[in-house]
Amino acid sequence: MSRALVFDAYGTLFDVHSVRARCDALWPGKGAQLSQLWRTKQLEYTWQRSLMRRYEPFSKVTRDALEYCCAALGLALDAGKADTLMDEYLRLALYPDAKSALEKLRGAKLAILSNGSPDMLDPLVAHSGLRLDAVLSVHELRAYKPAPQVYQLAVDKLAVPKEQIEFVSSNCWDALGAKSFGFRVCWINRAGAPVDRLGFTPDRILEGLATL
């Protein structure tokens, strides 16, 4: 058994598309499309800013992505609406299998390693009631996943060798970035998607957190 289990947050423990209902309330019929595009742009901006060496915190990147997506979809966004939607990110729904899965695994060290900046991540975790040994943000490194130094942060902060860490993510590219770094990885493939072609394969592929 691994001495530590390190979880991605957004998409893995927390459902980023739980913002859809609020999007739909603001712009009826547009929630699903906005939620999808928002997530896509949010990730693109993390990769592009990392490569440009123009890091900004995830809270800024997320708000910038929202602004872009509303402009692209022709949805009128004002500061009030943006605040409302950004607030949703502080109380995203846990996946139904997240809490019980973590309780069952308490024999190992349990941590989150996330792109989220502390201003987003800390309130989210507090609101969820999850019990964790560490909540780690890329923020202090000013670089986003899948840069290897991000995964190294978990080794350093947990003081566990990388061979004894299993990394769990529903974002395949994140799981493969962690694999490339040297973790044992589990890809949570809820949607039945193919494995990304990035030169690595996950050690395990599960349909959800329950069977971890």
Added chain:
Amino acid sequence: MSRALVFDAYGTLFDVHSVRARCDALWPGKGAQLSQLWRTKQLEYTWQRSLMRRYEPFSKVTRDALEYCCAALGLALDAGKADTLMDEYLRLALYPDAKSALEKLRGAKLAILSNGSPDMLDPLVAHSGLRLDAVLSVHELRAYKPAPQVYQLAVDKLAVPKEQIEFVSSNCWDALGAKSFGFRVCWINRAGAPVDRLGFTPDRILEGLATL
């Protein structure tokens, strides 16, 4: 006037979606969807591999992305079909305004700066008949756009100071990466999209190459 004009290739001078017809011939009715997803994944893989420090040439990344997309869309791909589609990338259509625009601008040095590896880029440019002073590939740097060292390559190879180079791209994130580096940039916004929120704005925005 700028002493050098540096063009992005894929999407700017060459229409990456000219593969659509061939995709459609192989899988009737699926061409547009495959072509779109293929381009999206191709770019994601360039960003992710750059951050993972696992560079592979654009030809490999492009073929990997094709493989992923066919699996995701449930399209049966064999080596023959993959070869056929990869061959299309060697003779992508020029945008109708590309050749005349470049002819008009011959007072300046004209170059391409592309993610394309030489095995893809050189045959493509040769097939197009475009006359250029330099065709530069990121390949020797083993890093993809929008990393700043990519744009530096144009400065070094053209021996023109960056203040005297105008960079032209239809990929907004690429134009903004070049702006962040220090080029004057022109974004070719054929689709009327919003400007990406990456902390920079293009110096000029044009609807096509004709008015350059």
